[in-house]
Structures are given as structure tokens and as C-alpha cells.
Amino acid sequence: MPSRLEIARVPALSDNYIWLVHEPESRETTVIDPAEAEPVLAEAERRGWRITQIWNTHWHPDHTGGNAAIKAATGASVTGPAAEAAKIPTLDRQVREGDRVGLGGHEADVLEVPAHTAGHIAYHLPDERVVFVGDTLFAMGCGRLFEGTAAQMHANLQRLAKLPPETEVYCAHEYTLSNGRYALVAEPDNEAIRQRVEEVKAARSAGVATVPTTIALELATNPFMRSADADQLAARRLEKDRFKG
Known part of the structure; x- marks a missing residue:
């Protein structure tokens, strides 16, 4: 069994929450919907966590605004909705319904949940009973x-x-x-x-x-x-x- 995930909340802008998700065994960390880079990089450094990935749920700038700077600082790969790839220029991997995204020994199922935006997705980690739903x-x-x-x-x-x-x-x-x-x-x-x-x-x-x-x-x-x-x-x-x- 992989280690339990550690999840940290990073407040940003006026009312955003960015999520840092850390897998202790692999020491991988992903960032969910980084509105901005500075508080994310500071919190990861404070915790001694190495950022390896970024997962976006949709294209809105208050969910992707930190992608480029975090990617430049850490070399993290960026995963996000294929249907919105044209609006997220930092994407390295485009995902759709039924795809899976790994973090150490954990896998997240990609769920397509359009309405707020046309290509919005969520990330469900069934083994942890956790879902990241964006907006x-x-x-x-x-x-x-x-x-x-x-x-x-x-x-x-x-x-x-x-x-x-x-x-x-x-x-x-x-x-x-x-x-x-x-x-x-x-x-x-x-x-x-x-x-x-x-x-x-x-x-x-x-x-x-x-x-x-x-x-x-x-x-x-x-x-x-x-x-x-x-x-x-x-x-x-x-x-x-x-x-x-």
C-alpha cells in the first residue's frame, strides 16, 4: 500500500485555495490549481516538499496563473483538460474522461465535469477517498x-x-x-x-x-x-x- 497523502491548503488572492498534495514514499508533490506561484513555492519550501507536478481543473487564470512560474522554478509537469488545451499554454499532458494521473503509488481518475467551463475536469483519488473539484x-x-x-x-x-x-x-x-x-x-x-x-x-x-x-x-x-x-x-x-x- 502506498503511503497516505498529505494535503496542505495554500490561501491565495482574495478567496482562492491552492492545494499541495504530497506523497511521502516517492516524495512527489503536485499542486492543484495554482492561482499564483509565490505562496505555493514558499509553502513547499517551508515543508521541504519537492514540487514535481501541477494539475489544473480548468483554464481560468485564478487556477492556472501560477503554472509558468512554478514550472520554471521546479521543472514540474503540467496536466490539465484536453478540451481547454488552447487556453492553457503551459500544459505538458492533456487528459480526458477515463484517463489516470499518477502521484507516487496513487492514481487519480479524471472525471469530465463541464458546466462552469466547457472542459472542466475533476481528479478523484478513490484509494484516498478524495476528490479535487475546482469550481x-x-x-x-x-x-x-x-x-x-x-x-x-x-x-x-x-x-x-x-x-x-x-x-x-x-x-x-x-x-x-x-x-x-x-x-x-x-x-x-x-x-x-x-x-x-x-x-x-x-x-x-x-x-x-x-x-x-x-x-x-x-x-x-x-x-x-x-x-x-x-x-x-x-x-x-x-x-x-x-x-x-
Whole structure:
């Protein structure tokens, strides 16, 4: 059995999270969605971790902005969605649904989850019960539909919902409190949402991150994952886009 992965959170920009994933046995480290390079390189140096790879979930600059500088500093290879290769010039490997990406003795399955962007992917490590979802699934929320449809997002969230309930979900932004405020409007009678929002308020007041989440927690409190169909998700997404609470 390969060693358990070590995962470190690196805050960046105003509300981004970059993830450093380290495999102790091989001493390989990958960076998930580097918004910028400097904090990533500093954290890796502080921990004594050698960066060997970068995994991108989609092309947006707040997920790829650090690629070039990290690659130049470390020689890391960059993996990302084949469907968005034209928008990620630093890519070394283009991946699609069904491909696998290795980190030491671990393998991540590539899942195509388009909607936020047309070629968005996620990385699922089934042996660790961990999934890196970029901007598809958030704690109590989902990504905006910039390049895809509500039907795609609904299908993606239902697919993620079928992962083991204890699966840890690593998204790329600290949006939980604002998402929770909307969730209370979408499902005002959901006591699990109300309790979670209070917990999130306390955590954020103390400067504590609310990510990762779990599939089980999202099934109980995420109004987008809990949408009955694509039409309901579309209506909720439109309401959330306009929500000022």
C-alpha cells in the first residue's frame, strides 16, 4: 500500500485555495490549481516538499496563473483538460474522461465535469477517498454556468453524489458563508443547513477555513446537489447569481 497523502491548503488572492498534495514514499508533490506561484513555492519550501507536478481543473487564470512560474522554478509537469488545451499554454499532458494521473503509488481518475467551463475536469483519488473539484462543487454551492448548462451541472453533481459519502471534497474557493446564506433561502426548513451556517459563521469569525467538505455533508446541506432536476438547479443558480444576502 502506498503511503497516505498529505494535503496542505495554500490561501491565495482574495478567496482562492491552492492545494499541495504530497506523497511521502516517492516524495512527489503536485499542486492543484495554482492561482499564483509565490505562496505555493514558499509553502513547499517551508515543508521541504519537492514540487514535481501541477494539475489544473480548468483554464481560468485564478487556477492556472501560477503554472509558468512554478514550472520554471521546479521543472514540474503540467496536466490539465484536453478540451481547454488552447487556453492553457503551459500544459505538458492533456487528459480526458477515463484517463489516470499518477502521484507516487496513487492514481487519480479524471472525471469530465463541464458546466462552469466547457472542459472542466475533476481528479478523484478513490484509494484516498478524495476528490479535487475546482469550481464545480462548492461547500453548499456550485460553480456559475459560464460555458455550460444547468443540465450538465445537475448531471455532474449527481455523479459526484454517488461517490462514497465520506469522500473529502477539495474545492478552490472559500465561498461557504455566502453559499450558506443563500441555502437558507432556498431551503428555509432545512435544519441541517441552519446548523451548518452557524458553524460556518463561527469558523470564519475565528479565521478557520471551511474546506474541505464531504459528499455526505453536501447531500444534507447543498441546495444545488439536492436539486430535484436540472430545471430546479437552473432556477436556484439564477437566484444565487442575483442574491444579495
